Amino acid sequence: MEQRKLSRREMLRVLMLGSGAAALAACGAAPSAEPTAAPAEPTAGSAAPAATAPAAVSQTGSTVTITYWGSFSGALGEAEQAMVQRFNESQSDVQVEYQFQGSYEETAQKFTAGLQANTIPDVILLSDVWWFGFYVAGAIAELDALAQQAGVDFADYEPVLLNEGKRRDKQFWIPFARSTPLFYYNKDIWAEAGLPDRAPETWAEFSEWAPQLVQRDGDTLTRAAFMHPNGASYIAWLFQGVTWQHGGQYSQPDFTMTMTDPNTLRAAQFYQDTANSLGWAGLSADINKDFIGGVAASMLASTGGLAGITAQAQFPVGVGFLPKETAFGCPTGGAGLAIPSGTPDEKKLAAMTYIAFATNPEQAGIWSRDTGYMPVRISTKQSPEMTAFFEANPNFKTAVDQLPLTRAQDAARVFVRNGDQIIGRGLERIVVNGEAPSAVFAEINDELTSAAEPILQDLKAVEG
């Protein structure tokens, strides 16, 4: 009779295969434990997310506890904690628990995973490029009836910002931490170069100034006149404005991609030139750090970083409107609040109560002054606190003044799943690798077109 026994060698082999497979399985897990702060916000010096301050809870039987997933850490995280605490102390019906989830991308990742696992928050912060995908998937709730119940007056919200979160006249996404890009400059370096104390009017003007702003050590640029962020830090958001300034666009409203439009290419060529033939700009993973450290004399960055950057910089910070080329162009950006469809009804109203609080005229003003994000309420801008604040901090007023000139972004970046990163990676190749814009953007055009297909199908199913 034959006996089948595993020899030691065979056993080893089985184990080895097992460990190889285990290795692979480990690859499948989302290794997103590192807190990478949302790059549109100041990351330099930002510490780990502040722990949730346990607010004093008067535990009556009727208190509804809701969970809020957000993306703010560092200075922004502290401002957000303070907002939640003010809410929790202002009433005893609803208790909000703020849970930091990582960057905008990581928050969306966790929400996606949460939908599968059926562990979802009751309020969620979604960025400009993420809310739409969840809307199409039916994962976020229509808010009009809830808003009415909670006594929210949509008429007092900035229409530019409010309308972005509307589909077929229904509100799905309420503006909260909304921003625009600004031109930031280091006033000390400006003065040293003998330049007027303002942002450049046009890119042509800046191209004349730039050589006076750079410092070199041999071939190395030790101080760049201007710094581009990388794809992960949303270069495609900042380039959106620059594209419009050149008369181009990413796509038409019907999702027809226009990356190879001559003016879009002209803008891409300009970006390449800044780093190559003109040689006064660089591309970096953390432009806020470079700007604060004096390694970059200027940059385009979110208004949402204004408070943090001003506090951390050892020099006076100047800001201005985006430079023009043939036209002015500036996108809105940032994040808004949504309520998942799967949230139980009794919690939905509680969630809306928090959103109503966080965007009421008074709180919107505090949030805006704490961070630099736009006041989302019309009446906030005229409040005496805001007027006094603008007088003391004219930089913050610049951001608000630019708001009426902004427009909603092209579908290719905000509605196409991953469109932002697809364009961002293409721009990295153009700026860093020096690849021909026409070739890269032709490829990107195809990639965006095929990425848009499923979205268009879903959109048709949802909206008809």
Place this chain on the structure above:
Amino acid sequence: MASIPQRAGSVTQRERREWLLFALLLAPNLLLFGVFTYWPLLYNAYLSVVRWDFLRPTKPFVGLANYASVFTDRQFWAIVLNTATFTVCSVGLTLLLGLALALLINQPLRYRNAARAVLFSPVVMSGAVVAVVWSYIFDPRYGLLDQLLGFVGLNSPDWLNDPRWAMLAVIIVYVWKNLGYAVVIYLAGLQGIPRELYDAARVDGAGPWARLRHVTLPGLSPVAFFLSVTSLLATFQSFDIIKVLTDGGPAGATTTLIFHLYELGFVAYNAGEAGVVAVVLFGIMLVLTLIQLRYLERRVSYG
């Protein structure tokens, strides 16, 4: 183990009991492997032939379309090349430098234990922390490395933002972090080589080089084999340092297959194409492991 022929009845019973015990002892492991390894593996293979974005209720079957789209992506082959460069250089350097350092600190030097502790300490640090620290060291304007290069009159490259240097930077950090592990394993191997072999070699008139070549290296071959397998598998999976140090950039210069899988799956939400990359990775690791087992192991002397 040769089986000793016995009377049929008792053999069957004993055998059955043996098998039962065998199964009982194996069950917890098999269950864990099944749930967390083999099932995900099969499910991943299934995902690679459907289109899914982690959100839709349905997963339509698309055949090999995901494979076609992954393999025709012009960046894909650059990513494969990146992975090969990263793996070969990291594993090669770790094994070679680890051997050199192990031989060095195996000498009866003073402060030998301190040197071992210093060498091993990066191994226990978190990859994310290591990457953050090194991102300052690599800074071309104020970084430590820039200052060191300055002493010899060189300018620091813009390590992390220049596609020509970024991969080297990642390899340097990776090898620095993992070198200590290789050294410790080599040291254990060195302790295990019998002294008599060296004495015999000396008697035969072998010089230091000949002793290294004919005694030390063959004696170390089992641990070198073990290290090559484990570090190859670990390197293929390394993610944390790349994510924090370069985020796969600039312009994809440090995007490896694992990083690509992450981007496709958890940034682009394309479960199908991410599944394809996982299948490719599995295939590569399987083949490499089989080669190592069948070919390398034969040449290893277990003494």
